[in-house]
Amino acid sequence: MTVWIALEDGTRRRIDLVSIEGPQQCMVDGVPLVVDARMLEPGVMSLVIEGRQYRCVLDGDSVIVDGQRHAFEVDDPRSLAGRGRAAGGAAGPRPVKSPMPGRVVRVLVAAGDEVAEHQGVVVIEAMKMQNELKSPKAGRVASIAVAPGDTVGAGEVLAVIE
DSSP states (O other), X not given: OEEEEEOTTSOEEEEEOSOSSEEEEEXXXXXXXXXXXXXXXXXXXXXXXXXXXXXXXXXXXEEEETTEEEEEEEEOTTSHHHHHHHHOSSSSOEEEEOSSSEEEEEEOOOTTOEEOTTOEEEEEEETTEEEEEEOSSXXXXXXXXXXXXXXXXXXXXXXXXX
C-alpha cells in the first residue's frame, strides 16, 4: 500500500507500507525505515520510528502528528477507489495488477489477443478464493508476465493492455 503525505511546504512524501499494524520495514521516498505501528483506538495510532514515538490522530483526509495537520492520500491496489485512480484515462497502455499476494491459476488471454473492457485476463487464487482480474479497457494484450502456477505479490503487473 502506498500513502502520500502532504507537508506544510507543499512537498509530498511517498510511504510504502506492507501492513497497517506491527513492526515492519517500510520505504519513505525510496529509503528503508523500520516502523512499529500500533492502533491505540479507532482513528488513533502510535508510531515508533528510530526510537521516537509519535501519536497520530486521523481526521478525515488528514492526520494530526505532534499537533501538526498533514493531508494524506492512500493508493491501495486492493481498493476499488485505488484501482480506479490508478487506471486513469483510457489512453495508453494499462497494467492488470494483482490486488493481493496469490498464485496464478489460469491465464485467459495471450499476447496479441483483442480484449473488451472488463473481460477476464488472469485468475489468481488467494486465501483459498479465486479472483478473476479483468481488463481495465478495451484493447490488445501487449504482454503477459505470468504463467499458471506462478506466485505473485500485491501490486505486481500480470499483463499490459494497450
